[in-house]
Amino acid sequence: MAIQEPLKTILAETRSLVERAGGARRSLTLSPEVAEALSALDGPRSQTPTKMETGTPPISSPDSAPSLEALESLVCACTRCGLAATRNRTVFGVGSPSADLVFVGEAPGEDEDRQGVPFVGRAGQLLTDIIVKGMGMRREDVYICNVLKCRPPLNRDPNPEEVHCCEPFLLRQLDLMHPKVICALGRHAAQTLLRTGESTGRLRGRWHNYHDIPFRVTYHPAYLLRQPSEKRKTWEDVKAIMKVLNGEVVPEI
Ligand code: SF4
Numbered sequence: 001m002a003i004q005e006p007l008k009t010i011l012a013e014t015r016s017l018v019e020r021a022g023g024a025r026r027s028l029t030l031s032p033e034v035a036e037a038l039s040a041l042d043g044p045r046s047q048t049p050t051k052m053e054t055g056t057p058p059i060s061s062p063d064s065a066p067s068l069e070a071l072e073s074l075v076c077a078c079t080r081c082g083l084a085a086t087r088n089r090t091v092f093g094v095g096s097p098s099a100d101l102v103f104v105g106e107a108p109g110e111d112e113d114r115q116g117v118p119f120v121g122r123a124g125q126l127l128t129d130i131i132v133k134g135m136g137m138r139r140e141d142v143y144i145c146n147v148l149k150c151r152p153p154l155n156r157d158p159n160p161e162e163v164h165c166c167e168p169f170l171l172r173q174l175d176l177m178h179p180k181v182i183c184a185l186g187r188h189a190a191q192t193l194l195r196t197g198e199s200t201g202r203l204r205g206r207w208h209n210y211h212d213i214p215f216r217v218t219y220h221p222a223y224l225l226r227q228p229s230e231k232r233k234t235w236e237d238v239k240a241i242m243k244v245l246n247g248e249v250v251p252e253i
Helices: 004-021 032-041 069-075 110-115 121-136 162-179 187-194 221-226 230-244
Strands: 028-029 051-053 100-105 143-146 182-183 208-210 215-217
Touching: 028 182, 051 187, 069 162, 100 162, 100 187, 110 121, 121 221, 143 162, 162 187, 182 187, 182 230, 187 208, 187 215, 215 230
Parallel strands: 100 143, 100 182, 182 215
Antiparallel strands: 028 051, 208 215
């Protein structure tokens, strides 16, 4: 039948839309006419279907997660955006749940996607050096995560829909932790969270407000590996953050 393939395409795309929209519903209620047409595609049935099962389990809102563990379980099962189809592992976050300082990067890379841990590899080692040598803290004393919990293919920039789908997880993470300071690592994380197109150079060196949490911007460790001369500015950012963490300064946000 000539109309069969277009109908199948519509059916598949509708199913995908329902799955990506999330929410508690697992099925669509069909009109009798549509149900009959879809039934005809699959051949004769003893009973005409009136529901189209999407196969998507109920997805609770991130806002309702009572703990980081519960939130991580939601992330592990998340299919809210297309990155669920290409990820190897979700990358939720690592560190102390009671950390005063949270570092937020943009998205997992190849190593992170394989290991399920944020900021591993050379850039991760440099971040560890910044924490240990620059701040006099241990990596496990802070918390490290990304805006996106899944890797964009080929490390491309996240698209707005992916950020829209995933940012509620970050917001709930921060809400559960109540850090004293957030430090955005690099242009993409800073621009995404602050909803601005300003460069890292213009955003760093001053305090911002992210959902009433003091927010500082510094360079991404991967950028510092390429431009070691910029490390000096990161040390300045680190010193400003330490003054707040030590209670020497109250940032105006
Ligand atoms: S990137 Fe975020 S919203 Fe998209 S599938 Fe992964 S966890 Fe879900």
